Amino acid sequence: MTVTLLSAVEQLALLRQKKISPLELVEEHITRIAKLDPVLNAFADFDADRVRKQARAVKQGVLSGLPVTIKASIETAGHRCEIGSVLLRGQVPKQSAVVVDRLCEAGAMVLGTTNCPELLMAYETDNLLYGRTNNPWDTSRTPGGSSGGEAAAIAAGLSAAGLGSDSGGSVREPAHFSGICALKPTPGRIPSAGHLPPCTGPFSSLGAIGPMARTIADVQLLFDVLAGQDPCDPTGAPVARKSVPWEEARELSIGWLEEDGLVPVTAETRQAVRDAATALERRGFRVKPFRPSVLEAARRLWDIFFVQCGAMFYGPLIAGRENELSPVFQDFLAIAGSRPPLSAGSLLQAWSECDGVRRRFLEEMRECPLLLLPVCSIPAFRHGERQWTVEGKPLAYLDAMRFTQWFNLLASPAAVVPVGQSPEGLPIGVQIAGRPYEDERVLAVAAVLDSEFGYRPPPLG
Structure with missing residues (x-):
């Protein structure tokens, strides 16, 4: 396997062991970007010489020499961050978002910024500024949105890991469509300052910046670097990071649901959830059918x-x-x-009703503090599609994505792990969600599923 398809953890091990230098690793990524990005169109801003310059002056830290990418809605100094809109053409921030600074302080190298739908309001990455991003599993399909460029780059090995953002599933849908892992953290666990547009008003609880990578171990690594209160963030949470030992994780009850009783899901999506539940049960977890009443x-x-x-x-x-x-x-x-x-x-x-719904959700989650469920009713859809027929029933665009939207309103952490595949060979992920501020529990269970299933390289490249 090419070095660029190794996990971020494995790439860092090679760097620490001096089996590869930061400049050599960057050159491997530059070569792969040159080969595959003309087909994928994942990048909004990429300059090979700028990346080489970084590689010659890498900072020491836990991510020293790791090549990463940043969604073009997260301020990255000196890089185009136009949120996919002609209205913002040429927008280049002078300073970086808090999360980008934290990655760079840990030694990561920013390859560039990645494409997204205009102003982030879609589950398909396409715009008039940079055009359409394609899915490395099938270029006639979308890698999702709004972090679609990020997902495509990571899935195809153009980037070791990176950052997306999520107000309605925007790191989780692309991870599911592209066969990688992602976490939408509890709002406030990872600082959102520097996101475009700002995570203010209702988006301070709906939205979050989240790590995306090929493995949950990589997602956990980025979470550890990024998490921590920003003292200038009014929504920042003073919650210390903690480890969740295997023994503690295994004592958690996990409720699972294949659907919500309102919209259809594909047979393969159901099977992926069942397979994940069986795998967790086999590993000693207490798993049972459970559907919170507040979802709709x-x-x-x-x-x-x-x-x-x-x-x-x-x-x-x-x-x-x-x-x-x-x-x-x-x-x-x-x-x-x-x-x-x-x-x-x-x-x-x-606004008032939100608190009541969240309260009822927390009460119901006493019984099952973690949930296992689909990410989406369908796998990656073809460019431009907005409705489908599933199990003989019509399925509308936003309805297909409802499984992620719940946890934005509920301000809960939720992770995605690739588990199954469709008849066409497209990846199908499952979602693990938990109570607010219990991100580490979500990641602990996601890691178990990742060890049982996990990333497969896409056909492209």
């Missing part, structure tokens, strides 16, 4: 805050420039426009 209420409230408030947030930016917007973003605006207008009263009611 959480989904309804998420729609108000993500779709309707999201469109309202972007109103001033897009006013008078609607003809410059991409079809993908126009799709989002059409969905938002189909909803009844929000009044001050209805918004206040929704």
Whole structure:
């Protein structure tokens, strides 16, 4: 296997053992990017000479010499971070987000920034600025969104690991579609300062910056580097990182569900969840069917805050420039426009209801502090698709993704691990979710599943 497809942990071991130098490792990635990115179109900004310069002056730290990528919605000094929008063409921040600084202080080397859908509001990565990103498992399909460029780069070995962001599944859907691992952390565990647009208002609890990589061990490594309160972040959580020993993890009850009783999922998606549950049971975990009652209420409230408030947030930016917007973003605006207008009263009611839904969720999670469930109703879809027929039933675009949206409204950590595959050979991930601030428990169970199933290299390259 080429060195660029090794896990980040394995690449770091080679660096520490001096079996490869940072410059040699970077050259391997540069070569692979030159070969595969013309097909994938994962990068928004990449400069080989800039990367070589970093490799000649690597900082010492736990990530010394590791080549990483950053979603183009996370400020990265000197790199284009235009959020896939013509309206923001040429935007290059002068300073980096807190998380990027933490990666660089730990010795990581930033290869570049990766493509995303315009203004992040889609599960497909396509825009008028850089075009469409393709899935390395099947280039006629999307790697997802909004962290689609990041997922495609990592899955195909163009990057060892990286950062995405997630307000409705945007690290988890791409991980599922592309066959890699990811974590949406509890908001506040990883600082969000420097995300574009800012994680403010409802997005301070819906949204989070999260690590993406080929293995859960790599995700855990990045989480350990990134987690910790930012003293200037009003939503920052003073929660110390902790280890979860095997004995403690195995005592946790895990509830599993194949679907929510409202929308269909593919047979292979069901099988992936069953296979994961069986594997956990075989490893000594207590696993049982369980479906929290608040899921649909959480989904309804998420729609108000993500779709309707999201469109309202972007109103001033897009006013008078609607003809410059991409079809993908126009799709989002059409969905938002189909909803009844929000009044001050209805918004206040929704805001108040959130706390009640979260409270009921926490009460129900006393029985099962962890959940195992699908990431999505379907595997990676073809570019431009917005509806499907599954189990003989119609399936709408946003409905297919509801399994991730729940945990943005609930402000819960959730990880994705590749487990199964579709009849076409596309990867199918499962999701492990937990209670807020119990990210380490989620990662501990995800690591068990990763050891049982885990990453497979895609056909491309």
